[in-house]
Amino acid sequence: xxxxxxxxxxxxxxxxxxxxxxxxxxxxxxxxxxxxxxxxxxxxxxxxxxxxxxxxxxxxxxxxxxxxxxxxxxxxx
Amino acid sequence: xxxxxxxxxxxxxxxxxxxxxxxxxxxxxxxxxxxxxxxxxxxxxxxxxxxxxxxxxxxxxxxxxxxxxxxxxxxxxxxxxxxxxxxxxxxxxxxxxxxxxxxxxxxxxxxxxxxxxxxxxxxxxxxxxxxxxxxxxxxxxxxxxxxxxxxxxxxxxxxxxxxxxxxxxxxxxxxxxxxxxxxxxxxxxxxxxxxxxxxxxxxxxxxxxxxxxxxxxxxxxxxxxxxxxxxxxxxxxxxxxxx
Numbered sequence: 001x002x003x004x005x006x007x008x009x010x011x012x013x014x015x016x017x018x019x020x021x022x023x024x025x026x027x028x029x030x031x032x033x034x035x036x037x038x039x040x041x042x043x044x045x046x047x048x049x050x051x052x053x054x055x056x057x058x059x060x061x062x063x064x065x066x067x068x069x070x071x072x073x074x075x076x077x
Numbered sequence: 078x079x080x081x082x083x084x085x086x087x088x089x090x091x092x093x094x095x096x097x098x099x100x101x102x103x104x105x106x107x108x109x110x111x112x113x114x115x116x117x118x119x120x121x122x123x124x125x126x127x128x129x130x131x132x133x134x135x136x137x138x139x140x141x142x143x144x145x146x147x148x149x150x151x152x153x154x155x156x157x158x159x160x161x162x163x164x165x166x167x168x169x170x171x172x173x174x175x176x177x178x179x180x181x182x183x184x185x186x187x188x189x190x191x192x193x194x195x196x197x198x199x200x201x202x203x204x205x206x207x208x209x210x211x212x213x214x215x216x217x218x219x220x221x222x223x224x225x226x227x228x229x230x231x232x233x234x235x236x237x238x239x240x241x242x243x244x245x246x247x248x249x250x251x252x253x254x255x256x257x258x259x260x261x262x263x264x265x266x267x268x269x270x271x272x273x274x275x276x277x278x279x280x281x282x283x284x285x286x287x288x289x290x291x292x293x294x295x296x297x298x299x300x301x302x303x304x305x306x307x308x309x310x311x312x313x314x315x316x317x318x319x320x
Contacts, residue, residue: 034148043148 005044007065009035012057028052165194185284193290200298213302214254217265220295221247243268247296254303262303269296 013019021035028049037043038053045053045065054064107129114122134157136142137150145153168191176183199219203212221244228241247268254261269292276288 030146031149034146037148043151046147049147 004068005065006041006068007038009053009064010039012059012064016057024053024056027056161194161198165191168194185287189287189290192287196291196295200295204302208307209302209305210254210258210307213258213262213265213299214251216295216299216302217247217251217254217261220292220299221245221251224292243272258303258306262300262305264300265296265303266300269293269300272296 009024013021013024021032021039025032025035029052030049034043034045038045047061050061050065054061057064107125111122111125113119114125133142134153137145168187171187172183172191175181175187196219200212200216203215207215224244225241225248228237228244231237231240247265250261250265250268272288273293277293278285281289
């Protein structure tokens with residue numbers, strides 16, 4: 001069975017005063033399309049990128065990303 | 078290098094591009110070459126156009142250019158892989174159609190593209206996923222076995238045995254490389270050089286590329302990998318330090 005990874009990136013952006021995808025992308029050094037893919041659950045980021053995204057929001061990696069769809073909004077397998 | 082911006086926690090670590098100045102210089106040099114080739118109606122003009130299509134991907138693979146992040150790289154790799162599979166499927170179909178259905182000789186160019194691409198795929202997989210020694214050994218087994226089978230297709234005879242003897246030697250070296258990798262690597266390299274001297278005439282002609290591409294260069298690669306050996310990148314598992 002494939003593990004599913006879910007993420008709260010969209011929610012965390014909203015809680016950060018509707019930070020745009022472009023702003024988040026610039027902060028972590030990727031393209032906006034990459035943030036879109038992550039939010040839609042089409043792509044699971046590398047550990048390095050997951051840590052960077054979590055740091056932008058000041059949360060732990062497991063708060064932003066979780067395994068098996070614990071609390072997430074976007075899921076990918 | 079990417080420009081560092083306020084709040085940029087990466088410093089552009091994931092996305093790097095050459096400076097504007099570098100890009101302008103490269104573009105001007107390339108344009109000048111293309112113009113000269115076009116004016117002189119030189120065949121190299123087509124080569125310059127092909128180079129334009131492949132320059133960026135090659136520079137990315139060489140890690141000179143890092144203008145794509147991990148998602149963009151993944152999408153690019155997947156699309157390239159689909160393209161590779163489609164090309165191999167078409168080449169394989171032509172190969173089988175002409176060789177099996179029509180009972181003739183498959184086109185040389187198709188065989189060369191098919192086998193070279195599959196070998197490079199195999200070698201890259203070995204190089205990326207295994208130690209140098211194991212990769213070198215695997216390449217030696219493949220090339221030795223492949224050419225022995227090719228020689229054996231001429232039927233059992235003394236001539237076949239003599240023709241296959243260098244490749245049988247490669248197989249023996251592949252076996253012995255478990256115990257003496259460097260010695261086996263040196264012998265395989267010598268056989269590779271020998272095939273270049275014996276079978277490859279200069280200037281190279283495109284219809285005689287099979288020997289260097291599918292025999293000499295792979296043997297030289299295998300030999301070099303065995304001689305270089307491993308540097309502990311996949312050797313024995315390291316034990317955690319006692320707390």
